[in-house]
Amino acid sequence: MASKLLILLFLHLLPLTKSQSPAPNITLGSTLYTNSTPNSWPSPSGHFAFGFYPSGNGFKLGIWLVGSPNNTVVWTSRRNETVISPGAALAFSADGRLLLHSTDGQVQPIAETTPQASVASMHDSGNFLLYDSSWTIIWASFNFPTDTLLVRQNLVVDQFLYSSISETDASIGNFKLLLQRDGNLVAYPIRSYTDAKYVYWSSFTANSGRNVTLNLNADSRFYLLNSTGRSIKNFTEGRYLADNTKVLYRATFDADGILRLYQHQMGTEGSLGFTILWTAIREENRCSVKGICGENSFCTIDGAKLSCLCPPGFDFVDPNQPNLGCKSNFTVMNDCFGKKGNANYMSPLPNTAWEVSEYDVLTQVNEETCSENCWMDCNCVVATFRDQICYKQKLPLRFGRRNISNPTKTLVKTRSFPSGLPPDTNVVPTKITNKLSKKHVIVGIVIITFSVLVSLFSGYLLFSHRICSYNVRTGQLNSSDVLIEEINLRSFTYDQLVQATDNFKEEIGRGASGKVYKGSLARNGGQEIAVKRLEKMVDETEVEFRNEMKIIGRTHHKNLVQLIGFCSEGSKRLLVYEFMKNGSLATLLFKSKKRPVWNERMRILIEIARGINYLHEECETRIIHCDIKPQNILMGESWSAKISDFGLSKLLKPDQTRTYTTARGTRGYVAPEWYKSNAPITVKADVYSFGVVLFEIICCRKNMELAVPDEEIVLMDWIYECYVGGELGKVVGEEVVDMAELEKTVKVGLWCVHTEAVQRPSMKSVITMLEGNVVTPVPPLKPCSMYVNV
Structure with missing residues (x-):
């Protein structure tokens, strides 16, 4: 047994430039025909053949596994060209070229070789080879895979397998399988860019080093191997050293876009049965x-x-x-x-x-x-x-x-x-x-009713018009009345909010622009509210405040704290929000006796992302929050996450995608561009802050902790080192989590905290990656100052 294993290892490592014992030779001058014998060159065992096989109304040139009732095609030359007409011939010419002679007189080379070939051979491995005069291999079908890998045939980096149209048509189909440079094996539709969002299957072996190969051994082991000889992924463990006269294996990227490993049992009288040993996607998940x-x-x-x-x-x-x-x-x-x-x-x-x-x-x-x-x-x-x-x-x-x-x-x-x-x-x-018909009836009734009552209101309207005209002439028009009409928010007097908060007695938080107090509205069934006193409004004009309130009043999203009303009296500016009785995310993460379970933390993370995405993409005017942090994320009654303190951060004009402003936000969460001279600020500043919060949610600790080992003080740096070192389990301690989801989430976070804003994903892309709708690409390796803390 040991000797067999040594022989197998030797055969596996032997380069394709030399052949130790070629199969029976195909000599110069040999010819194959479509309509007469010989129409193929068989391997010594007769299991494989190279030649013409029927396809549609003609023939294709390829290699097949011989069997009954049907042969199994494993390689095809010139897949996307039209079928070869009957009467064509393949000649291994006297000058060492493999040439296809068509019935219309055209001659096409099948294998480009330098130097010229002297001998050809069809091996029992399924590999068709051309040799020069010194028996050095100068061309091999194994080096040009189509949709199938055979034993000892490798798929290398940047090489594709293309599915066939169907089992009976070997032309290139709808899907492609690529071994990426990062070591990840991925599948996606052929009519798409090589983009992570189109990937529907992945080996999840990104960042595995260079020169990874996909391999199939004679014992049915199907695996990915890196350049150091270490196996980084076993799709199958392998069973035994098979007798290739009775059992053969092939891995095929099938017409339905799924990679499968087949075992063929060679039966009596040429029968060929097969069993599927492994499939990349389960049958019930083929959609x-x-x-x-x-x-x-x-x-x-x-x-x-x-x-x-x-x-x-x-x-x-x-x-x-x-x-x-x-x-x-x-x-x-x-x-x-x-x-x-x-x-x-x-x-x-x-x-x-x-x-x-x-x-x-x-x-x-x-x-x-x-x-x-x-x-x-x-x-x-x-x-x-x-x-x-x-x-x-x-x-x-x-x-x-x-x-x-x-x-x-x-x-x-x-x-x-x-x-x-x-x-x-x-x-x-x-x-x-x-x-709609009911609506028409209702509208009709309203119109009739209105026509009856219009005369009764005419006097009142005339009186109101005169009062309104007087106010305009004397400059007495209340701006808050106009604002109420435009944004449907409740206007409070300052005295009302003093009474509602018991003279601002209970402070429940503070943000970049003011303090927040708890209160209640006696006239609304005792509804609890949170009142924010804006303290940094010295430079704000009345017009700017009103314009911003119009936009804020129209924001409605389940992951944003709801704005109920406002107060605008003289220099006093206050905002009234719904009260969130479960406190902030900071309390939940950093002060709770028991950390939230992993699934709950991931739910909260996605809810935060959706709220930010709403501010960035779905509002009438884009809003840059400028201060995303756990303290500004509040927890609703069902522990749903809601972003607060977004009101007056930074509103972009309709034609703006960026702005220039002084630094704002909280140290440790602000993006590096805030501290660069004349650097434009975009919504990507919030993406950076979200990345920091993401890491805090993963680990349930603050971004900066001094009472930990030195290498763990800066959270994002520690997580990055654990990611590169393949030790992500450290960041969650003894907690049992889905490691694939942990790795995915960490990769999203590393993209978010990239120092270059243009490299960060949009929040919409972040959501699709976190939800698993697309494969998260590998973040770039960390150059000098790749990730920073300010």
Whole structure:
């Protein structure tokens, strides 16, 4: 047994530049034919053959595993070219070239070789080789993999496997498998950029060093190996040293975009059975392959059967090829400029979702409002409703899938039909038409009522007009009245807030722009409030304050503390917020006897990210918070995270993406650009602060701690060193956590605290990475002053 293992090791390490004992030779002048014998050159055992195999109405040139009832193709030359017509020939010419002679007289080289070949050979390994006169290998099919790896064949860095169109068509299909330079093996659709957001499967071996290879051993071990000879990932452990006259292995990136390891049992009379030893994606999760179904369709699995289906209102592009996708049976142009009454159904599609690509988001709405808003928007085709948030999407819809374990409420816009109902009897349309009819009736009643009462109000309106005119002439118009009208906030007098807070008796916090006091509104059932006295308003003009309040008053998000009202009297400026009785995140993380469990901390982290993203992307005007820290993140009744103290931080004008201002925020959380002379400040400053908070949430400790070992004092530096050293378990101590999720979260944090603002991700990208919708790329190695603390 030991001698066999030594021989195997020797064979594995032997370079492809020399061959120790070539198979029976294919001599110069040998020729293969499509229509007559010989049409292939077999290996010594007869298990593999190189030559012409049938494909469609012609032939392809390749290598196959011989078997009955069907051969298994493992390599194909010129995959994307048209099939070879009957009558063609392959010649190993007298001058040592492998040439394809077509029936139209064209001659094409199959292998580019320098120097010229003297001998060819088809090996029992499945490798077709060309040798020079000194028996040095000058060309090998193993060096040009297509969709399959065989035993002793390696996939190296920057090399692809491309799936085939189908089991019977070896042309390049829809998916590609890449071994990245960072050592990560990833799969993604072929019609996409090499971008992490398109990856649907990964080996999670990033940052594994250079020159990683994917290997398949004769004992069925399938693994990734680094340049030092250390195995960094075993997909299979290997079972035994197989007798290759009876058992063969292959790893194939199949037409459905899934990498699988097969075992072939060589039977009697040429029979060839196979067993799947390992699969990258489980059969029940095949719909997670992005692009398995075409645009505007969705993938569903029923038992072993995978199907591509069209949503209501869509038809297959080609009914004979459902995987090509679907097309709408009405056009957006018709909906926008035609009779909108035609599109009067929002059809529910249970547990179905497409790629996150919303162009508009509505917050604090119910399902009915979400449905109606999409119906009235000519660009909206699909609306997804979740957690009082409505996500609106337009065509094309990509990477759709039905997932029963992840229920979602998805509504698809469809058109009415002559019968008044869609042909799909399983669809229950949302009754928007009826609702609108009721609205018309209500509007009619209101108009009639108004016409009756208008005369009664005419005198009052005339009187009010005169009073208003007088106030304008004398400069007595109350600016807060105008503000109330424009933003629908309650205006408080200063005396009312003095009474509500018992003369500002109980201080519950303080921020960069003032102190916060607890109070209650007796006139509102004793509602508890938090009143913030703005102390740094000396340079603020009345116009600036009013403009900012207009914007703040329109912010509504479940992860932002709700602004109830304000006070603007003379130089006094106060803001009234909802009261958060569970205190701040700082108390929860740093002062609790028992730290929150890992899953709760991850939920809180994503909620914070969503709140910041709302300020950055979804407000009427972008808001840079400028002071993201645990003390400014408050916990609601259900322990949901809500960002506070965002009101007057820094508001960008509609045409602004950056601003120039003096440093503000809290030491330890502020981005380095705040301290650079004339450096522009963008929303990426908040991303940096979020990264610091992320690390604090992971470890339940402050960014700077002195009562710890020296190497742990600065939290982000310590976490980075643990990440690089492969010791991330240290940062959570004895707590049991999902290590893959921990690594992902740490990588997101390291990107967020990059010293260069342009390198930091947007908060929207942060959310998609944290939620696992995309693979998080490896952060750059730490150069001098890569991550800083100020």
